Amino acid sequence: MMNNNLPSITEMIEALALISEDKNLLTRRYLTSQHKKVNELVAEWMSVAGMKAWQDPIGNIVGRYEGHENGLPALMLGSHLDTVVNAGKYDGMLGVVTAIHCVASLERQGKRLPFAVEVIGFADEEGTRFKSTYLGSKAVAGTFDLDTLDRLDSDEISMKEALDKFGLNTENIPNAARKKSEISAYLELHIEQGPVLEENNLAAGIVTEIAGATRLTIEIIGKAGHAGTVPLHLRQDALVTASECIVKLEKIAKASANTVVTVGEISIKPGASNVIPGHAKFTVDLRSSENSIRKKVENELQQALQEICTNRKAKLITTKTHSAESTKCSNNVIKQLENAFVKSGYPTYFLPSGAGHDTAAMSDLTETGMIFLRCRDGISHNPAESVKMEDVEAGFQIMLKFIENFQPL
Ligand SMILES: [Zn+2]
Structure with missing residues:
Protein backbone atom coordinates (compact mmCIF):
# COMPACT_ATOMS: atom_id res chain seq x y z
CA MET A 1 0.00 0.00 0.00
CA MET A 2 2.77 2.46 -0.82
CA ASN A 3 2.69 5.30 -3.33
CA ASN A 4 5.84 7.15 -4.16
CA ASN A 5 6.27 9.90 -1.57
CA LEU A 6 3.18 8.84 0.35
CA PRO A 7 4.03 7.82 3.92
CA SER A 8 2.67 4.45 5.10
CA ILE A 9 -0.44 4.31 7.32
CA THR A 10 1.81 3.80 10.36
CA GLU A 11 4.03 6.73 9.41
CA MET A 12 0.95 8.93 8.97
CA ILE A 13 -0.42 7.90 12.38
CA GLU A 14 2.94 8.68 14.01
CA ALA A 15 3.18 12.05 12.24
CA LEU A 16 -0.34 13.05 13.35
CA ALA A 17 0.34 11.94 16.93
CA LEU A 18 3.22 14.45 17.13
CA ILE A 19 0.93 17.41 16.40
CA SER A 20 -0.33 18.13 19.90
CA GLU A 21 -1.07 21.10 22.14
CA ASP A 22 0.84 19.33 24.90
CA LYS A 23 4.35 17.98 24.39
CA ASN A 24 3.90 15.02 26.72
CA LEU A 25 0.49 13.80 25.62
CA LEU A 26 -1.79 13.93 22.59
CA THR A 27 -4.42 16.67 22.74
CA ARG A 28 -5.65 18.38 19.59
CA ARG A 29 -8.72 20.53 19.93
CA TYR A 30 -10.83 22.25 17.31
CA LEU A 31 -9.62 25.56 15.78
CA THR A 32 -6.16 25.50 17.36
CA SER A 33 -2.88 26.01 15.49
CA GLN A 34 -2.44 22.20 15.75
CA HIS A 35 -5.75 21.72 13.93
CA LYS A 36 -4.44 24.01 11.17
CA LYS A 37 -1.16 22.10 10.97
CA VAL A 38 -2.92 18.73 10.73
CA ASN A 39 -5.19 19.99 7.96
CA GLU A 40 -2.16 21.17 5.97
CA LEU A 41 -0.41 17.84 6.38
CA VAL A 42 -3.49 15.77 5.49
CA ALA A 43 -4.17 18.01 2.46
CA GLU A 44 -0.61 17.34 1.29
CA TRP A 45 -1.13 13.55 1.59
CA MET A 46 -4.45 13.86 -0.25
CA SER A 47 -2.71 15.64 -3.14
CA VAL A 48 0.03 13.02 -3.31
CA ALA A 49 -2.71 10.34 -3.38
CA GLY A 50 -4.25 11.98 -6.45
CA MET A 51 -6.97 14.09 -4.86
CA LYS A 52 -7.85 17.75 -5.09
CA ALA A 53 -7.90 19.00 -1.48
CA TRP A 54 -9.60 21.93 0.24
CA GLN A 55 -10.63 23.11 3.68
CA ASP A 56 -14.39 23.64 4.02
CA PRO A 57 -16.04 26.56 5.91
CA ILE A 58 -16.22 24.73 9.29
CA GLY A 59 -12.56 23.61 9.10
CA ASN A 60 -12.96 20.04 7.79
CA ILE A 61 -10.31 18.95 5.32
CA VAL A 62 -11.71 17.33 2.17
CA GLY A 63 -10.06 15.55 -0.76
CA ARG A 64 -11.78 14.58 -3.99
CA TYR A 65 -10.85 11.93 -6.55
CA GLU A 66 -12.95 12.32 -9.67
CA GLY A 67 -14.70 9.38 -11.32
CA HIS A 68 -15.13 8.55 -15.02
CA GLU A 69 -16.04 12.18 -15.57
CA ASN A 70 -15.83 15.29 -13.42
CA GLY A 71 -18.64 16.24 -11.04
CA LEU A 72 -20.21 12.81 -10.39
CA PRO A 73 -21.87 12.14 -6.99
CA ALA A 74 -19.30 10.94 -4.46
CA LEU A 75 -18.81 8.04 -2.12
CA MET A 76 -17.50 9.81 0.98
CA LEU A 77 -15.00 8.13 3.34
CA GLY A 78 -13.64 9.57 6.53
CA SER A 79 -13.56 10.12 10.26
CA HIS A 80 -12.33 12.85 12.62
CA LEU A 81 -8.94 14.47 13.20
CA ASP A 82 -9.56 16.12 16.59
CA THR A 83 -8.88 14.31 19.86
CA VAL A 84 -9.93 14.17 23.49
CA VAL A 85 -7.45 15.36 26.13
CA ASN A 86 -4.62 12.80 26.52
CA ALA A 87 -5.87 10.74 23.59
CA GLY A 88 -4.75 7.62 21.79
CA LYS A 89 -3.43 8.01 18.25
CA TYR A 90 -5.91 5.79 16.35
CA ASP A 91 -9.32 7.16 17.39
CA GLY A 92 -10.55 9.01 14.29
CA MET A 93 -7.20 9.42 12.55
CA LEU A 94 -6.99 5.79 11.43
CA GLY A 95 -10.21 6.12 9.40
CA VAL A 96 -8.90 9.17 7.55
CA VAL A 97 -5.45 7.83 6.68
CA THR A 98 -6.77 4.41 5.64
CA ALA A 99 -9.19 6.14 3.25
CA ILE A 100 -6.34 8.21 1.76
CA HIS A 101 -4.41 4.98 1.16
CA CYS A 102 -7.40 3.42 -0.61
CA VAL A 103 -7.59 6.38 -3.01
CA ALA A 104 -3.82 6.22 -3.51
CA SER A 105 -4.24 2.59 -4.54
CA LEU A 106 -6.91 3.50 -7.12
CA GLU A 107 -4.68 6.27 -8.47
CA ARG A 108 -1.69 3.92 -8.68
CA GLN A 109 -3.76 1.42 -10.66
CA GLY A 110 -5.01 4.26 -12.87
CA LYS A 111 -8.53 3.25 -11.91
CA ARG A 112 -11.44 5.67 -12.27
CA LEU A 113 -14.90 4.62 -11.07
CA PRO A 114 -18.45 5.50 -12.14
CA PHE A 115 -18.59 7.82 -9.09
CA ALA A 116 -16.20 10.22 -7.35
CA VAL A 117 -14.50 9.30 -4.07
CA GLU A 118 -14.08 11.93 -1.37
CA VAL A 119 -12.08 11.63 1.83
CA ILE A 120 -12.99 13.88 4.75
CA GLY A 121 -11.15 14.61 8.00
CA PHE A 122 -13.76 16.07 10.32
CA ALA A 123 -12.59 19.06 12.36
CA ASP A 124 -14.44 18.32 15.60
CA GLU A 125 -16.19 15.14 16.61
CA GLU A 126 -15.22 14.82 20.27
CA GLY A 127 -16.56 18.20 21.39
CA THR A 128 -13.48 18.63 23.61
CA ARG A 129 -13.30 22.41 23.20
CA PHE A 130 -16.91 23.66 23.04
CA LYS A 131 -18.66 20.70 24.72
CA SER A 132 -20.75 20.11 21.61
CA THR A 133 -20.08 17.00 19.52
CA TYR A 134 -20.10 16.33 15.74
CA LEU A 135 -19.48 19.99 14.80
CA GLY A 136 -17.71 19.03 11.55
CA SER A 137 -20.11 16.32 10.38
CA LYS A 138 -23.22 18.28 11.40
CA ALA A 139 -22.07 21.19 9.21
CA VAL A 140 -21.62 18.80 6.26
CA ALA A 141 -25.00 17.17 6.92
CA GLY A 142 -26.64 20.60 7.11
CA THR A 143 -27.76 20.19 10.73
CA PHE A 144 -25.25 22.53 12.39
CA ASP A 145 -26.98 24.67 15.00
CA LEU A 146 -25.81 28.31 14.62
CA ASP A 147 -26.45 28.90 18.35
CA THR A 148 -23.34 26.79 18.97
CA LEU A 149 -21.27 29.77 17.76
CA ASP A 150 -21.90 31.51 21.11
CA ARG A 151 -20.50 28.60 23.15
CA LEU A 152 -17.39 29.40 25.17
CA ASP A 153 -14.30 27.28 25.67
CA SER A 154 -12.50 27.03 29.03
CA ASP A 155 -10.71 30.35 28.28
CA GLU A 156 -14.04 32.13 27.63
CA ILE A 157 -13.33 32.30 23.88
CA SER A 158 -16.49 31.84 21.84
CA MET A 159 -16.63 29.46 18.89
CA LYS A 160 -17.29 32.49 16.67
CA GLU A 161 -14.11 34.25 17.89
CA ALA A 162 -12.12 31.04 17.49
CA LEU A 163 -13.35 30.63 13.90
CA ASP A 164 -12.36 34.25 13.12
CA LYS A 165 -8.91 33.69 14.58
CA PHE A 166 -8.53 30.47 12.58
CA GLY A 167 -9.36 32.45 9.43
CA LEU A 168 -12.86 31.09 8.82
CA ASN A 169 -15.91 33.28 8.29
CA THR A 170 -18.94 32.21 10.33
CA GLU A 171 -21.28 33.47 7.61
CA ASN A 172 -19.92 30.79 5.28
CA ILE A 173 -20.73 27.87 7.59
CA PRO A 174 -24.02 27.01 5.85
CA ASN A 175 -21.92 26.49 2.70
CA ALA A 176 -20.20 23.52 4.34
CA ALA A 177 -23.48 21.62 3.94
CA ARG A 178 -23.50 19.19 1.04
CA LYS A 179 -26.47 18.45 -1.16
CA LYS A 180 -28.01 14.99 -0.91
CA SER A 181 -27.51 14.64 -4.67
CA GLU A 182 -23.73 15.15 -4.28
CA ILE A 183 -23.06 12.33 -1.80
CA SER A 184 -24.19 8.73 -2.46
CA ALA A 185 -23.00 7.24 0.83
CA TYR A 186 -20.64 7.78 3.77
CA LEU A 187 -18.38 5.03 5.09
CA GLU A 188 -16.30 5.36 8.26
CA LEU A 189 -13.58 3.05 9.51
CA HIS A 190 -12.94 3.40 13.24
CA ILE A 191 -11.39 1.40 16.06
CA GLU A 192 -14.06 -0.44 18.04
CA GLN A 193 -13.19 1.24 21.38
CA GLY A 194 -14.58 -1.86 23.06
CA PRO A 195 -13.54 -5.51 23.64
CA VAL A 196 -16.09 -7.43 21.51
CA LEU A 197 -14.01 -8.08 18.35
CA GLU A 198 -10.97 -9.06 20.42
CA GLU A 199 -13.15 -11.38 22.49
CA ASN A 200 -14.33 -13.03 19.26
CA ASN A 201 -10.84 -13.15 17.77
CA LEU A 202 -11.79 -11.00 14.76
CA ALA A 203 -9.86 -8.25 12.98
CA ALA A 204 -12.91 -6.30 11.86
CA GLY A 205 -16.68 -6.07 12.13
CA ILE A 206 -19.66 -4.37 10.49
CA VAL A 207 -21.54 -1.83 12.57
CA THR A 208 -25.32 -2.22 12.52
CA GLU A 209 -26.33 0.86 14.50
CA ILE A 210 -25.03 3.55 16.81
CA ALA A 211 -26.57 3.42 20.26
CA GLU A 325 -31.69 8.72 19.49
CA SER A 326 -29.97 5.61 18.14
CA THR A 327 -29.05 5.62 14.44
CA LYS A 328 -29.28 2.58 12.18
CA CYS A 329 -26.63 2.12 9.50
CA SER A 330 -28.09 1.71 6.01
CA ASN A 331 -29.02 -1.84 4.95
CA ASN A 332 -27.71 -1.13 1.47
CA VAL A 333 -24.26 -0.17 2.79
CA ILE A 334 -24.24 -3.07 5.29
CA LYS A 335 -24.95 -5.53 2.45
CA GLN A 336 -22.14 -4.09 0.32
CA LEU A 337 -19.79 -4.19 3.31
CA GLU A 338 -20.66 -7.85 3.88
CA ASN A 339 -19.68 -8.48 0.28
CA ALA A 340 -16.38 -6.61 0.74
CA PHE A 341 -15.54 -8.67 3.86
CA VAL A 342 -16.20 -11.94 2.01
CA LYS A 343 -14.30 -10.88 -1.13
CA SER A 344 -11.24 -9.89 0.89
CA GLY A 345 -11.34 -13.12 2.89
CA TYR A 346 -12.51 -11.89 6.29
CA PRO A 347 -15.42 -13.40 8.23
CA THR A 348 -18.40 -11.11 8.64
CA TYR A 349 -19.46 -10.13 12.12
CA PHE A 350 -22.14 -7.61 13.05
CA LEU A 351 -22.11 -5.43 16.15
CA PRO A 352 -23.71 -2.23 17.40
CA SER A 353 -21.61 0.77 18.40
CA GLY A 354 -22.00 1.88 22.00
CA ALA A 355 -20.02 5.06 21.30
CA GLY A 356 -21.16 7.98 19.13
CA HIS A 357 -19.53 8.64 15.74
CA ASP A 358 -19.68 11.15 12.86
CA THR A 359 -21.64 8.44 11.04
CA ALA A 360 -24.62 9.28 13.29
CA ALA A 361 -24.62 12.91 12.11
CA MET A 362 -23.93 11.94 8.48
CA SER A 363 -27.00 9.69 8.39
CA ASP A 364 -29.13 12.86 8.20
CA LEU A 365 -27.51 13.49 4.81
CA THR A 366 -26.89 10.12 3.20
CA GLU A 367 -26.70 6.34 3.52
CA THR A 368 -24.08 5.35 6.08
CA GLY A 369 -21.97 2.40 7.16
CA MET A 370 -19.06 1.69 9.49
CA ILE A 371 -16.19 -0.77 9.71
CA PHE A 372 -14.92 -1.42 13.23
CA LEU A 373 -11.35 -2.58 13.80
CA ARG A 374 -10.21 -4.56 16.80
CA CYS A 375 -8.19 -2.57 19.36
CA ARG A 376 -6.12 -3.97 22.20
CA ASP A 377 -8.10 -4.67 25.38
CA GLY A 378 -10.87 -2.47 23.99
CA ILE A 379 -9.01 0.58 25.35
CA SER A 380 -9.66 4.01 23.80
CA HIS A 381 -9.54 7.72 24.73
CA ASN A 382 -6.24 6.85 26.34
CA PRO A 383 -2.56 6.74 25.23
CA ALA A 384 -2.67 2.95 25.66
CA GLU A 385 -4.88 2.70 22.54
CA SER A 386 -3.29 0.13 20.26
CA VAL A 387 -4.05 -1.83 17.07
CA LYS A 388 -2.35 -4.70 15.28
CA MET A 389 -0.76 -3.92 11.93
CA GLU A 390 -2.44 -6.98 10.40
CA ASP A 391 -5.83 -5.55 11.43
CA VAL A 392 -4.98 -2.21 9.83
CA GLU A 393 -4.15 -4.15 6.66
CA ALA A 394 -7.52 -5.95 6.95
CA GLY A 395 -9.34 -2.61 7.26
CA PHE A 396 -7.51 -1.26 4.22
CA GLN A 397 -8.31 -4.34 2.10
CA ILE A 398 -11.98 -4.36 3.10
CA MET A 399 -12.40 -0.64 2.46
CA LEU A 400 -10.70 -0.89 -0.93
CA LYS A 401 -12.92 -3.83 -1.96
CA PHE A 402 -15.97 -1.86 -0.81
CA ILE A 403 -14.97 1.15 -2.94
CA GLU A 404 -14.11 -0.90 -6.03
CA ASN A 405 -17.47 -2.69 -5.92
CA PHE A 406 -19.59 0.18 -4.66
CA GLN A 407 -23.03 0.49 -6.25
CA PRO A 408 -24.78 3.78 -5.53
CA LEU A 409 -28.50 3.25 -4.93
ZN1 LIG B 1 -13.59 8.66 17.36
Missing part, protein backbone atom coordinates in the same frame (compact mmCIF):
# COMPACT_ATOMS: atom_id res chain seq x y z
CA GLY A 212 -28.80 6.16 21.57
CA ALA A 213 -27.95 7.65 24.96
CA THR A 214 -29.67 9.35 27.86
CA ARG A 215 -27.74 11.12 30.60
CA LEU A 216 -29.30 11.98 33.92
CA THR A 217 -28.10 13.72 37.03
CA ILE A 218 -29.64 12.27 40.18
CA GLU A 219 -29.70 14.15 43.47
CA ILE A 220 -30.73 12.47 46.69
CA ILE A 221 -31.47 14.66 49.65
CA GLY A 222 -31.53 12.97 53.04
CA LYS A 223 -30.50 14.36 56.40
CA ALA A 224 -26.98 14.90 57.68
CA GLY A 225 -26.29 13.97 61.29
CA HIS A 226 -23.78 12.78 63.84
CA ALA A 227 -22.27 9.38 62.99
CA GLY A 228 -22.26 8.39 66.66
CA THR A 229 -25.59 9.58 68.01
CA VAL A 230 -28.27 8.88 65.37
CA PRO A 231 -29.47 5.24 65.46
CA LEU A 232 -29.48 3.47 62.09
CA HIS A 233 -33.27 3.09 61.94
CA LEU A 234 -33.77 6.86 62.36
CA ARG A 235 -31.34 7.92 59.63
CA GLN A 236 -31.98 9.41 56.17
CA ASP A 237 -28.55 8.55 54.79
CA ALA A 238 -28.28 9.91 51.24
CA LEU A 239 -25.28 7.75 50.33
CA VAL A 240 -26.81 4.46 51.46
CA THR A 241 -29.92 5.43 49.46
CA ALA A 242 -27.76 6.26 46.42
CA SER A 243 -25.92 2.93 46.77
CA GLU A 244 -29.18 1.00 46.75
CA CYS A 245 -30.25 3.00 43.67
CA ILE A 246 -27.01 2.23 41.81
CA VAL A 247 -27.22 -1.50 42.43
CA LYS A 248 -30.85 -1.41 41.28
CA LEU A 249 -29.84 0.45 38.06
CA GLU A 250 -27.45 -2.33 37.15
CA LYS A 251 -30.08 -4.96 37.84
CA ILE A 252 -32.66 -3.26 35.60
CA ALA A 253 -30.17 -2.73 32.74
CA LYS A 254 -28.96 -6.34 32.96
CA ALA A 255 -32.53 -7.54 32.51
CA SER A 256 -32.89 -5.55 29.24
CA ALA A 257 -31.36 -6.59 25.91
CA ASN A 258 -28.61 -4.41 24.34
CA THR A 259 -28.59 -1.97 27.23
CA VAL A 260 -25.76 -0.63 29.38
CA VAL A 261 -25.88 1.75 32.31
CA THR A 262 -22.98 3.51 34.02
CA VAL A 263 -22.66 5.70 37.08
CA GLY A 264 -19.41 7.50 36.35
CA GLU A 265 -19.50 10.40 38.79
CA ILE A 266 -20.65 10.60 42.39
CA SER A 267 -20.23 13.16 45.15
CA ILE A 268 -21.54 13.43 48.69
CA LYS A 269 -21.98 16.22 51.20
CA PRO A 270 -20.91 17.17 53.77
CA GLY A 271 -18.18 14.53 53.19
CA ALA A 272 -16.60 13.79 56.57
CA SER A 273 -15.88 10.45 58.20
CA ASN A 274 -18.00 11.18 61.27
CA VAL A 275 -21.01 12.74 59.52
CA ILE A 276 -24.00 10.94 57.96
CA PRO A 277 -24.16 12.03 54.28
CA GLY A 278 -27.14 14.34 53.81
CA HIS A 279 -26.77 14.85 50.09
CA ALA A 280 -25.64 12.56 47.27
CA LYS A 281 -25.37 13.41 43.59
CA PHE A 282 -24.52 11.01 40.76
CA THR A 283 -24.71 10.75 36.99
CA VAL A 284 -26.43 8.01 35.00
CA ASP A 285 -25.37 7.23 31.42
CA LEU A 286 -27.88 4.89 29.79
CA ARG A 287 -27.37 3.51 26.26
CA SER A 288 -29.20 1.10 24.04
CA SER A 289 -29.24 0.29 20.34
CA GLU A 290 -33.07 0.34 20.47
CA ASN A 291 -34.79 3.64 21.19
CA SER A 292 -37.91 1.90 22.52
CA ILE A 293 -35.88 -0.21 24.96
CA ARG A 294 -33.91 2.82 26.15
CA LYS A 295 -37.10 4.74 26.85
CA LYS A 296 -38.70 1.78 28.62
CA VAL A 297 -35.60 1.26 30.80
CA GLU A 298 -35.45 4.99 31.54
CA ASN A 299 -39.02 4.88 32.88
CA GLU A 300 -38.30 1.76 34.93
CA LEU A 301 -35.20 3.42 36.41
CA GLN A 302 -37.09 6.55 37.39
CA GLN A 303 -39.83 4.51 39.08
CA ALA A 304 -37.39 2.24 40.92
CA LEU A 305 -35.34 5.18 42.17
CA GLN A 306 -38.47 6.96 43.38
CA GLU A 307 -39.55 3.84 45.26
CA ILE A 308 -36.19 3.45 46.99
CA CYS A 309 -36.13 7.13 47.97
CA THR A 310 -39.69 7.02 49.30
CA ASN A 311 -38.89 3.94 51.42
CA ARG A 312 -35.82 5.66 52.81
CA LYS A 313 -37.62 9.00 53.31
CA ALA A 314 -35.20 10.81 51.00
CA LYS A 315 -36.05 13.38 48.34
CA LEU A 316 -35.21 12.56 44.72
CA ILE A 317 -34.40 15.17 42.05
CA THR A 318 -33.78 13.91 38.50
CA THR A 319 -32.43 16.14 35.71
CA LYS A 320 -32.01 14.96 32.12
CA THR A 321 -28.81 16.49 30.70
CA HIS A 322 -28.55 14.73 27.34
CA SER A 323 -30.65 12.60 25.03
CA ALA A 324 -29.77 11.23 21.59
